[in-house]
Amino acid sequence: MNIDDLIAIDFHTHAEEPCCGPRDDGYDDFQAAMAKYFKNPAGAQGMLPSVQQTAEYFRERRIGAVIFPVDSERETGFRRYSNEEVAQIAAENDDILIPFASIDPAKGKAGAREARRLVREFGVKGFKFHPTLQGFWPNDRMAYPLYEAIADEGAIMLFHTGQTGVGSGMRGGMGMRLKYSNPVHIDDVAVDFPDTPIVLAHPSFPWTEEGLMVAQHKPNVYIDMSGWSPKYFPPIFVHYANSILKKKMLFGSDWPAITPDRWLSDFDGLDLKEEVKPLILKENARRLLKM
Structure with missing residues (x-):
């Protein structure tokens, strides 16, 4: 990857389609609800991009992309997209894709072994956690064997924070419990793993100030600005991005729910120095990824 040729690095893109054959029962309804929430017709029509199509889209725009699946098998019943498959396709498109993986922390020692193998054999750079979708408190000691493996391997932890479009408008919110994604619980993880980079995904609504607090206080904590159009960012979020957290904020779209075209267009309208x-579009990510 030639970073100098890129105009930006998107720190938050999804490998959405399940592996191992057709979609699971209920997956179409789940994606239709997500599409309605994000006003994204592709999801409703079953036309979500593959990892290869994602690479082609981002290559056309000269934007690097951190890409990952989400392992939520235990909570949702949907088969996860294979971490190995995502990493292999990323390796075939290493001019544009940066592979992250996802492992449910409840997989314990088996998950920790998988994490080590993914870093060593597949070049995975980080791991995505979604406390609401995976149903766990980020500071639950149950997750620590996996965190320890990630820390030992020098990889990055990326945590969803705040409200989620997952299950929004569905009966019972599809069983999703929003409480797990308050970023204040990730403060404990930052204390216990002080040398491991931690990224808080999204503006953490309605706990925006808690997210800013943790990122300001802990040197190893960053924020990716994905999941929201920048025109909806709370003023305090923009103020911190423009000042004391300017070296800790990362561009992220939340592809395919939000396209980088839409995000970048709205980003241009922000009152930023x-x-x-x-820094936000590329340089902070370049430093964090050690590229």
Whole structure:
């Protein structure tokens, strides 16, 4: 990957389609609800992009992309997209894709072994956690064997924070419990793993100030700005991005729910200092990824 040729690095893109054959029962309804929430017709029509199509889309735009599946088999019953498959396709498109993986922390020692193998054999750079979708408190000691493996391997932890479009409008919210995604619980993880980079995904609504607090206080914590169009960012979020957290904010779209085209267009409308924009769009990610 030639970073200098890229205009940006998107720190938050999804490998959405399940592996191992056709979609699971209920997956179409889940994606239709997500599409309605994000006003994204592709999901409702069963036309979500493959990892290869994602690579082609981002290559056309000269945007690097961190890409990952989400292992939520235990809570949703939907088969996860194979971490190995995502990493292999990313390796075939390593001019544009940066592979992350996802493992449910409830998989314990087996999950920890998988994490080590993914880093060593498949070049995985980080791991995505979704406390609401995976149904766990980020500071639950149950998750620590997996965190320890990630820390030992020098990889990055990326945590969903705040409200989620997953299950929004569905009966019982599809069983999703929003309480797990308050970023204040990730503060404990930052204390216990002080040398491991941790990224809080999204503006953490309605706990935006808690997310900013953790990122300001803990040197190893960053924020990716995905999941929201920038025109809806709370003023305090923009203020911190423009000042004391300018070296800790990362561009992220939440592809395919939100396209980088839409995100970047709205980002141009923010009242940000000119010297801050390149930090958010590429340089902070470049430093964090050690590229």
